[in-house]
């Protein structure tokens with residue numbers, strides 16, 4: 001039987017949630033920014049080994065600066081969460097630890113990845129100091145534009161929730 | 163168009179050869195266009211509506227404006243009725259035209275589908291059963307069909323099992339989308355225990371029946387009448403009853419080994435097929 005898992009991707013406006021999913025599912029990227037409204041759902045089958053696969057049902061949520069306003073209905077039954085921020089816009093990660101707490105209060109036992117996106121626009125070594133100053137810990141640094149670490153990130157999450 | 167007229171129109175256009183068929187539709191459209199474009203004919207129909215609306219409108223004014231103004235207004239409107247009708251006419255005309263165009267499009271879509279794929283089938287049916295071809299076609303048009311049935315986990319929207327008459331878009335994705343829509347509507351408008359029951363989408367009706375840990379979505383094409391709804395609900399309850407019974411059986415199996423295993427997808431789908439494949443609604 002095909003195993004299916006629900007992954008929710010969330011974060012502030014324009015951090016690249018939709019772009020990360022598009023890179024992962026279609027291996028493509030666009031510079032055009034189309035604001036997401038509501039939820040968009042896509043699916044990607046990952047293969048661990050021959051005959052050993054998992055369907056990831058990806059819920060791409062509209063961006064919000066107020067994480068606590070996210071509809072509970074969208075989070076029900078979630079198997080994995082990806083919280084995305086934009087490494088070039090401090091406003092999307094300054095309140096990261098509060099944001100994460102809100103998510104954890106809603107989904108206390110669900111595995112969660114913190115992902116800093118758009119690394120193609122910065123020098124990674126400078127980021128490290130910035131993160132230290134802001135007391136930020138990330139699981140992955142990605143670029144939807146170049147594809148850097150995008151597949152790895154989703155694949156690791158799939159392995160974790162298998 | 164009234165239901166009866168639609169059927170008349172259908173009867174007329176279906177059973178003549180194709181050239182006549184096209185001519186007939188063209189004639190009908192001609193007549194309809196003429197009606198719309200002939201101002202007099204239209205204002206005959208529209209005048210009483212307008213008068214009534216004007217009266218209602220005028221009635222409300224006295225509370226706000228003095229009676230003197232009302233009298234003048236009344237007089238002015240009465241004198242200029244023609245102009246007012248004129249101003250409204252293109253708006254109404256457009257609405258009527260759009261509506262009719264839409265109706266005709268839907269009708270001819272249905273007809274051409276019927277013609278291409280089922281024509282021969284119907285000919286044979288008619289031959290053997292002795293029922294007139296046109297009657298078979300007309301009865302087919304008003305019938306509703308179960309296109310797809312999805313058993314979906316509440317909350318996560320993960321698909322547990324499905325039955326599908328014809329494979330359409332990815333069922334995992336449909337299940338997720340339905341769940342998102344359902345969640346949104348229930349969250350935004352409903353009280354805690356209210357469930358979204360019906361989604362109308364283009365030519366389909368999607369019936370949603372919620373249970374505790376799952377819900378069932380049935381996609382129906384065609385005319386979804388109350389009777390059909392009643393039958394669909396019965397089918398769902400039947401199926402779910404069965405499913406839950408089996409689930410409990412396998413959770414608490416009598417051989418002592420606690421299996422904690424749910425009913426397999428394959429056996430669920432077999433069951434769905436059996437229940438819904440030949441169901442007449």
Ligand SMILES: Nc1nc2c(ncn2[C@@H]2O[C@H](COP(=O)(O)OP(=O)(O)OP(=O)(O)O)[C@@H](O)[C@H]2O)c(=O)[nH]1
Nearest residue numbers: 013014015016017018019031033036063118144145
């Ligand atoms: N340079 C660069 N630009 C990116 C990257 N990811 C996304 N973008 C751009 O950032 C903008 C926003 O991307 P989206 O993927 O739409 O962001 P989102 O988080 O889905 O936005 P909302 O759904 O509106 O909250 C777009 O113009 C993207 O092209 C990246 O890795 N590098």
Ligand SMILES: [Mg+2]
Nearest residue numbers: 017018035036
């Ligand atoms: Mg988006």
